[in-house]
Amino acid sequence: MGVRTSILSRIPSVDEILKTDAARVAVARFGRPRVVAAIRRGTDAARQASDTGDAPVPGPDAIAAAALAWLEADARPNARPVFNLTGTVLHTNLGRAVLAEAAVEAATVAMREAIALEFDLVQGKRGERDALVRGLLCDLTGAEDATVVNNNAAAVLLTLNTLAKGRDAIVSRGELIEIGGAFRMPEIMARAGARLVEVGTTNRTHEKDYAAAIGPKTGLILKVHTSNYRIEGFTRSVPAKAIAALARASHVPLLNDLGSGTLVDLARHGLAHEQTVREAVAEGADLVTFSGDKLLGGPQAGFIVGRRDLIARLNRNPMKRALRIDKIRLAAIEATLRLYRDPDRLAERLPTLRMMARPCADIAAAAERLLPKIAAAVGPRFEAGIVACDSQIGSGALPTETIASAGIALRVAGAKSSGRALAALVTAFRELERPVIGRVENDAFMLDLRCLEDEAGFLRNLSPLRIGERG
Numbered sequence: 001m002g003v004r005t006s007i008l009s010r011i012p013s014v015d016e017i018l019k020t021d022a023a024r025v026a027v028a029r030f031g032r033p034r035v036v037a038a039i040r041r042g043t044d045a046a047r048q049a050s051d052t053g054d055a056p057v058p059g060p061d062a063i064a065a066a067a068l069a070w071l072e073a074d075a076r077p078n079a080r081p082v083f084n085l086t087g088t089v090l091h092t093n094l095g096r097a098v099l100a101e102a103a104v105e106a107a108t109v110a111m112r113e114a115i116a117l118e119f120d121l122v123q124g125k126r127g128e129r130d131a132l133v134r135g136l137l138c139d140l141t142g143a144e145d146a147t148v149v150n151n152n153a154a155a156v157l158l159t160l161n162t163l164a165k166g167r168d169a170i171v172s173r174g175e176l177i178e179i180g181g182a183f184r185m186p187e188i189m190a191r192a193g194a195r196l197v198e199v200g201t202t203n204r205t206h207e208k209d210y211a212a213a214i215g216p217k218t219g220l221i222l223k224v225h226t227s228n229y230r231i232e233g234f235t236r237s238v239p240a241k242a243i244a245a246l247a248r249a250s251h252v253p254l255l256n257d258l259g260s261g262t263l264v265d266l267a268r269h270g271l272a273h274e275q276t277v278r279e280a281v282a283e284g285a286d287l288v289t290f291s292g293d294k295l296l297g298g299p300q301a302g303f304i305v306g307r308r309d310l311i312a313r314l315n316r317n318p319m320k321r322a323l324r325i326d327k328i329r330l331a332a333i334e335a336t337l338r339l340y341r342d343p344d345r346l347a348e349r350l351p352t353l354r355m356m357a358r359p360c361a362d363i364a365a366a367a368e369r370l371l372p373k374i375a376a377a378v379g380p381r382f383e384a385g386i387v388a389c390d391s392q393i394g395s396g397a398l399p400t401e402t403i404a405s406a407g408i409a410l411r412v413a414g415a416k417s418s419g420r421a422l423a424a425l426v427t428a429f430r431e432l433e434r435p436v437i438g439r440v441e442n443d444a445f446m447l448d449l450r451c452l453e454d455e456a457g458f459l460r461n462l463s464p465l466r467i468g469e470r471g
């Protein structure tokens with residue numbers, strides 16, 4: 001018998017491996033076919049290793065344990081929770097707003113049960129899904145009517161398509177924004193079938209520019225919140241109120257796309273004032289659009305509030321059906337909006353606002369508590385220190401505002417080859433059971449603690465780190 005045959009005969013058979021304790025555990029959890037497949041991966045790997053060298057042949061327990069570990073790693077959800085220590089409260093890549101408990105509960109009920117989604121419980125007949133949130137939206141914004149679609153990009157698309165298809169949509173050159181991804185105002189206009197009519201210049205637009213552009217082909221005037229940038233210096237833009245007066249005189253509707261759109265005065269919570277949706281409605285915009293998952297702190301959604309006749313036209317557009325949202329999100333939106341009826345307790349209950357308004361001293365205290373434990377977890381190869389830092393709101397809300405915050409900065413101890421060691425540290429945090437996402441700044445891995453609410457969970461999660469002990 002050749003050496004190779006003898007090794008092959010020593011690799012345990014699948015049946016033999018299936019009899020081990022680890023394999024039994026694996027079969028109970030993942031089902032026999034997947035365990036058999038995972039074991040085959042193990043035996044194939046053992047065979048290959050024995051072909052190429054003198055690797056010791058693993059026993060049945062080792063192969064079963066490896067198969068179980070692989071199945072466990074593979075079973076971790078792709079949509080895993082992470083710790084957002086980036087300092088950006090509404091991080092688009094991390095799912096933006098974290099929902100309020102009330103919204104989570106409402107969404108769970110809607111998932112589990114049949115709900116009166118399009119059913120009028122008073123009349124006992126077919127109803128409309130928008131009715132679930134229309135009253136709340138009107139109350140909170142002072143608008144006549146309201147509708148909800150998939151996101152704010154969809155809200156703008158639907159409005160342009162309904163009111164300006166084959167017609168002119170007038171917008172200032174200073175507001176032709178791109179909001180990351182593929183949302184560029186001129187392209188959205190083209191897709192909506194509207195003809196873009198640019199007025200003014202990049203830095204200055206005057207009332208007379210709008211007035212000169214309005215004509216028989218005008219379908220809509222659009223005002224866009226310059227969410228993610230600010231033009232400074234020799235600038236002029238026309239306030240929505242003045243455009244609204246012009247629009248009304250010419251019988252042309254004005255859409256004010258607020259982007260983030262807040263329902264409360266953020267100055268009340270120690271943040272910079274941002275025009276509220278109610279203020280935008282009161283200024284005379286015929287329609288106002290805003291996001292559900294930015295400052296509002298709800299699930300992804302786009303709201304359109306304003307004139308009843310125009311909302312009715314939007315609802316008659318077949319595109320509305322393609323952009324509608326499901327019962328789970330509607331339930332979460334309703335619960336989120338209800339929180340706004342009690343403004344005194346809003347900051348306590350709505351995580352987005354709670355995190356944005358969290359006092360710096362409170363965050364610094366958390367940094368004091370966590371510093372020794374984080375330092376111990378990363379080991380002596382890294383220096384850990386408390387630093388003042390700036391959080392931002394994110395998602396294009398209040399772009400130039402930062403909020404004073406505190407965090408832990410981790411640096412490679414000593415000067416040499418810090419780049420690679422720091423990168424390894426960042427990776428190690430990302431590979432934790434619940435990945436920790438921070439930001440790299442000035443040769444340090446920065447953990448902004450503003451959005452860390454579960455300190456105990458965070459510390460438990462750190463225990464496998466032990467970077468200092470890795471070679």
Ligand SMILES: *Cc1c(COP(=O)(O)O)cnc(C)c1O
Nearest residue numbers: 151152153225227259260291396
């Ligand atoms: C963010 C934003 C949008 C897009 O909103 P989504 O809800 O992300 O689709 C549109 N307009 C403005 C001005 C924005 O800031």
